[in-house]
Amino acid sequence: MKICIFGAGAIGGYMGAKLAGVGADVSLVARGPHLAAMQANGLTLIEDGARKTVSVTASDDAADLGVQDYVIVTLKAHSVPAVVPKMAPLIGPETTIVSGVNGVPWWYFHGLEGPHEGTRLQTVDPGNAQWNGFGPDNVLGCVVYPAAEVLEPGVINHIEGNRFSLGEPDGSKSERAMRLSKALMAAGLKAPVRPRLRDEIWVKLWGNLSFNPISALTHATLDVLCTDPGTRSVARNMMLEAQTIAEALGVKFPIDVDRRIDGGAAVGAHRTSMLQDLDAGRPMEIDALLGSVQELGQITGHATPTIDTVLALTQLRGRVAGLYS
Numbered sequence: 371m372k373i374c375i376f377g378a379g380a381i382g383g384y385m386g387a388k389l390a391g392v393g394a395d396v397s398l399v400a401r402g403p404h405l406a407a408m409q410a411n412g413l414t415l416i417e418d419g420a421r422k423t424v425s426v427t428a429s430d431d432a433a434d435l436g437v438q439d440y441v442i443v444t445l446k447a448h449s450v451p452a453v454v455p456k457m458a459p460l461i462g463p464e465t466t467i468v469s470g471v472n473g474v475p476w477w478y479f480h481g482l483e484g485p486h487e488g489t490r491l492q493t494v495d496p497g498n499a500q501w502n503g504f505g506p507d508n509v510l511g512c513v514v515y516p517a518a519e520v521l522e523p524g525v526i527n528h529i530e531g532n533r534f535s536l537g538e539p540d541g542s543k544s545e546r547a548m549r550l551s552k553a554l555m556a557a558g559l560k561a562p563v564r565p566r567l568r569d570e571i572w573v574k575l576w577g578n579l580s581f582n583p584i585s586a587l588t589h590a591t592l593d594v595l596c597t598d599p600g601t602r603s604v605a606r607n608m609m610l611e612a613q614t615i616a617e618a619l620g621v622k623f624p625i626d627v628d629r630r631i632d633g634g635a636a637v638g639a640h641r642t643s644m645l646q647d648l649d650a651g652r653p654m655e656i657d658a659l660l661g662s663v664q665e666l667g668q669i670t671g672h673a674t675p676t677i678d679t680v681l682a683l684t685q686l687r688g689r690v691a692g693l694y695s
Contacts, residue, residue, distance in 0.1 A: 388554075408428040408523075447471045482539065510550070512535065585642040591638075
């Protein structure tokens, strides 16, 4: 089984190191100093206080790697449409594209019974680049839970979590999903195959769509923004608007809004990924986490006044910083 991880930063590097550590046939697509370090010295993973370096096959050119059984995409959502053509050498008739990207996935309405089946989301897939380039029948969903960071080029620090939930858009337990699940579990990762992956997508998105932009606007850490009465109220209203949309699409939430916010507060003085991107001068992941929910509200006919307000403010914050267009 040949597995390629496209976008081997913190999360992709963590997964790649775990797979390579058990001898899986895995390759990584990366760039810049991180790629150069992996090619020269291997990929180092720091986990549970231990440091392990593994040899990996890594390149910035997919043509060097050939056709794969699985291509696991771990880029930021806004980066994917532009690189779809670059992935072409990896994709054959039997290749499965595993979408391990935050936010509402581009394939969301594929295989979802109801009046919106087949609807395409322009906020996350402008011009239908992924829909047309990958084909929705070839996609396997993935919700990413681990937290990791690139300490320096070629070195990944695993912070917490090891679960990558997998799911077919139609909810079936397919052979391709089970094969990948077994490969990830053999590497020491949790990889359950979920019949209702969209429920997990929304529970994670609940926090990302509210905590991330609020933190970017206020520079507050999770413990502060989840307990301050004003920002907690804004986050709660955003989450309730999103819940109305999700439930209209058949999603079932296993917890309520206040428990989800309390869970965020319990994480402590954590800087969200959007705040980290803002501080580091990296493009901000606004559309996949927030703009997509606004688009879903328009599709389903549900108003999103709080989301609309926070989205407008965050988009302007990103434009002023030169990190969003």
